[in-house]
Amino acid sequence: MKRRNMVLAVFAMVSLLALFGTQSVFAAPIKIGVAGSHTGDLASYGLPTVNAAKLVVKDINDKGGINGQKIELVIEDDQCKPELATNAAAKLVSAKVVAVIGHICSGATKAALGIYKDSKIVTISPSATNPPLTQSGEYPNFFRTIAPDDAQAKLAANFLTKTLKLKKIAVLHDKGDYGKGFAELVKQYAEENGIQVALFEGINPGAPDYSAVINKISNAKVDGVVWGGYHPEASKLVQQMKDKGMNIPFISDDGVKDNTFIEVAGKYSEGVYATGPTDTSTNPLAIKAIADHKKEFGAEPGAFFLNAYAATQALLNAIAKAGSTDYNKIVAALQSEYVDTPLGHISFDKRGDIIGFGFSVFQVQNGKYVELK
């Protein structure tokens, strides 16, 4: 009897120990994957994201982690190559990561996303801008802290319709991938908004004179001109338009939202509109993130650093708010919770695109680009 009691007591202690054991499994770190191009030609696009994730995680861990758990990063390289991205994704899945910051390039991201989707892993990219990644609805686990490629054109088209209230426009482009891509999307969205696109033409970049096409625009009696392309042609166009006495709005893209445009076009640049990424240079969190980077790594941060910083913050915030590492709860928290990041006060929409950061419309006023609110 006594002996039996002893056995029971030992059993109870062992099970108690076991309980402690499970408790310590609970306190194991939360693993977050960071995937992107860390070697090869495009390493400069991927490495700043690793640095950003490290900085944010260090901050959180110094404060005691999330819900008592520390964060641990698992870093995988994909060189921006889809075939390596699937390898990286498989490795991260077997390392049992809760979520992934990455990937960097749209193609690699797309290749890896299917694997994460099947394993229910939340993925936040700081840089993949390909529109279908969110818009196709195929990847409910995907989020991004950068505006998709078509956001700029959509913004420009809405600006034409709602702010400038134009009825009939001319759309010109430089026949290049970037300029023509922007022009085609603006045309599409403008027509959806009920604006008539009277003229859609490509012009030769570098030509000295555009007066013929300007005559054509003036003959078409449009009330606005959209330019898809870069600033050298934009400044010739605005100059030659104004010389002919045409004072209709001129709207362009972030290829023109460059101070060189104002330097070259001089007084002719006054009043020109251009869309471009929202200015974050005055955001105190952005200033702090950049200063931290300089302190920790001794250099200026690289491409997509702030986007990655915001992505990591948003993810960790969502895990904290969800109170668990459950996939559905993290997704719900990402879509409902707002968080203050270097990019601003952000959240995500149902498709996974960022809310609160993206493109803004700027106008040249007194020789400077001013963000229009």
Place this chain on the structure above:
Amino acid sequence: MEYFLKLFLSGTAKGSIYALIALGYTMVYGIIQLINFAHGEIYMIGGFTALIFGGFFFSKGMPVGFVLLFSVLLSIIYAAAFGYTIEKIAYRPLRGKPRLSALISAIGVSMVLQNFVLLAQTEKFLSFPSYLPEFKWLQPYKEYINSTQLIILGVTAVIMVLLTFLIKFTRMGKAMRATAQDMHMAQLVGVDINQVISVTFILGSALAAIGGVLICSYMGQINYYIGFIAGIKAFVAAVLGGIGSIPGAVLGSFVLGWTESLGTGYISSDYEDAFAFIILIVILLIKPEGILGRTQRQKV
């Protein structure tokens, strides 16, 4: 009709831009049968020189008329020195060698000069201030033509007349024509062909410099690469009009300008270059020597 007139005038303005560069091309070709691919680069250097000196004079607070005159003069001298030197080091040693050698040398010079300006100045686009006066009386017609376009048109006409006069009626012109006809024979009768060819290059480069200042003033910007694009179009214009012929270069440039302008106006600017080259092919098929070119019989 009004629309046609606008397009026609913008084609004329465009044509006179091409003509300013084409004149130098055609003159050099007319005398030594060399397509001087570096001509576009001389035009670009002319523009840059005027920009640099103009900026310097402006900063000293000199009046606009003075700045215009002296920066143009200095850019002419500078460009002429370039033309003279290029001929001496890159073309003269190849004289009498197969014509292809000089042509390749010309392409090489063009690349060297482009990269020289890229490294010595900047890869960026720079603003080019307008040194040219604006005519108040032209204001009501600004939809048709502006002051700079009118000045370019006028300068082109004056240069064409002066060049024709020089070649037809002066001693140097006579020597030039003799050199063009037969270099060896000209040498035998006492023409200093080295001097004649140097003068040709100096003149051609001076014209390019004038073109550089005027066209950059019109565009309002300058970059190391502008000479290449302008040079190609001017070359097409010169061939179209009959390369080697002075009035031909001007006519060819206008034909090119009108084709591009009307093609843009009535069809689409997407095909601007296509129109330019279609008209070139058509004219070369009908008249292989160009509109005003003279047939050169091969001597046996």
